[in-house]
Amino acid sequence: MELDVFVIGGVGVDTVVRVPALPLPAVETIHVDPVESYVGHTGHGVALGCHLLGLRAGLADVIGDDAEGYRIRRLYDDLRMPLHVALHPSGTRRSVNLVTPDGGRLALYDARHPAGLRVDPDLWRTNVAHATHVHVSIMDFARDALSDALAADCTISTDLHDWDGRNDYHKDFATAADIVFVSTSALRADAVDWIFANGRAEVVVAMSGADGSYLHVRDRAPLHIPAVDLPDRPVVDTNGAGDAYVAAFLARRLDGVGWYDAALAGSIAGAWACGSPGTHTDLITAEELAVRSRALG
Template sequence: MHVRGGATVPSAEGAPKGERGMAVRADASDVLVLGGAGVDTIVHVPELPLPYADSYMIDSGIRTRAGQTGDFVALGLAALGLRTHHLDLLGDDPEGDLVRALHHEHGIGLTALPQPAGTKRAVNLVGPDGRRLSLYDTSRAHPDDRFPQATVRALAAASRHVHVTITQPCAHALPVLRETGVPLSTDLHDWDGENPYHEPFAYAADVVFLSAAALADPERTMRRIAERGRADTVVATAGADGAHLLTGGELTRVPVVDPPAPVVDSNGAGDAFAAAFLYGRLSGEPPERCARYGAIAGAHACTVPASRADAIGRADLLRRAAGPNP
């Protein structure tokens, strides 16, 4: 087991144990991010959907970089000055090395448990307008994958908040997380409101993010999440239409924020929104202010090329939030 931002020490009686008989000593953190570590290969295509052809010439190059949903949330949180720790399964492979290097470069604590199937990976096809189509390699996960309960409990107990991605094996960690009493958030991404896989996440979290892209009636889905689960806040992002915020039973619209530069890629925009929203929440800001932070960070993320892993900093976020037109 590889640990940064904490320590790995020989197990003692009663100590929380990770893999291979080692104990995890968890340093205090603001946010623990669970799951969602991996590598993307970025391919810029002339249009989406991509018409069939025998071959395409990719003049912009094909690039592989670390950064899936959990990595991007952790990166966004760290860029905003929050002490961040990330827990996931990683392979002993080149992709895992890229993920480890990303966390080391940005000072993000990482507990990487062994994944014999290899590090999660995906291929992102990115169109000229910044839209993407993601192809996920599901062979690098197994239904029996689990995080050691003691490791989850120790890291969560040392954190002010836990953000849970919907990747394998995070669903199995939800009961342990709820036992700790630490507030939870999750991102359901493009949930259609029907797929049962997402429901444990939707109903266990205190803050739920999702995209409205696949929802016929976003308000109905948002209210169902709040009524059936624990969420006091539900946010549905809607791209160029801004976002919907449900808190205290009241639904409001979050205005869209104009990007500060041309849009080149939408990948990571939702993760940036979630990170900035959580920064506001942990700073004691009201939900409306948190959502404004999220909209600003999401707009910034759309201006970052897919080949880079970058996030808005706290000074820039607060400066733009203070202006009339961020």
């Protein structure tokens, strides 16, 4: 099957607890709203976001033969999205996300898989060979897919999340990708220059939450993309906003638009995602993205 976007790594289950504030007070009991759980995590957000934007998208990952893994497989069956999995006894990744009334969050991430986990590369190889674009999440096993994606001559992206610009773990991903997404939360000032000097990236997108994002195109001056305000969708939960940004950026770029327009689409999609509770519960569609883009002129 030909795919527009094939995502490697990054699906799990999020449990979202809505708390009154962060940090939590040092008390024995805090009453909260009903606790909910969702299929989520970064790779799923990108794959689902691309799917809802009209792309043929699929995902490959390592999950468990457990209730969470079953839930993931059932969702992908319902969505009619390609899902390729390797089962591991350590189970399906999970996260407990504490979310404040203004949408701020603290994620308690349970990666579960043992360090150095490796899987049969057939998990991804067939789809990499038939994909236009491959998005590689920073799962340790997924770094083995980078060479296959490079050999297939498809474009590659990755999201380094809160990389500090120094941690060696992220460098394979940073240097192999054509499009690099990264949070500014811990990023050192020289990190973008390091990516351009040591890797193949055409563009680095530094995402900065309410401050918007910064578009760094190779050999050009950086450009600030302000955050988009959607008055009819106030911020209630920032879970998945970065993944929504990545999905819309990739979708518009694969449509052939320029870097700026792709980043603007990402900003709209990220703002849209913040307007719904939970993880990836209401990602923007292609039709809604077109409407919102026109409204911004």
